Amino acid sequence: MSDINWFTDKPSEIGLHFVAVKYGEGAGTFDFVEWDGRKWLTEYEGNVIAYTTLEGLIRGCDIAWPEDTKEVITKKDSKLDADSLWEEM
Numbered sequence: 001m002s003d004i005n006w007f008t009d010k011p012s013e014i015g016l017h018f019v020a021v022k023y024g025e026g027a028g029t030f031d032f033v034e035w036d037g038r039k040w041l042t043e044y045e046g047n048v049i050a051y052t053t054l055e056g057l058i059r060g061c062d063i064a065w066p067e068d069t070k071e072v073i074t075k076k077d078s079k080l081d082a083d084s085l086w087e088e089m
Contacts, residue, residue, distance in 0.1 A: 004060040006050040021046040
């Protein structure tokens with residue numbers, strides 16, 4: 001897993017973020033929390049000390065697709081003229 005690109009400033013985008021919440025020295029958790037443009041919408045006493053966007057979270061993780069990928073084989077039709085599929089406008 002790669003390191004997550006954490007930010008400690010206020011988010012510029014309203015919406016859901018992945019955050020690090022600190023409850024005290026040596027105590028904290030990770031969570032998904034909404035930013036309303038002014039404050040974090042949390043229901044607990046901890047402080048959000050850092051965040052990343054959901055895109056940043058996904059890019060920072062090595063996530064495998066949840067099902068096996070089947071090999072796709074394409075067949076070429078010798079009678080089909082691929083140039084005739086497109087028309088310039």
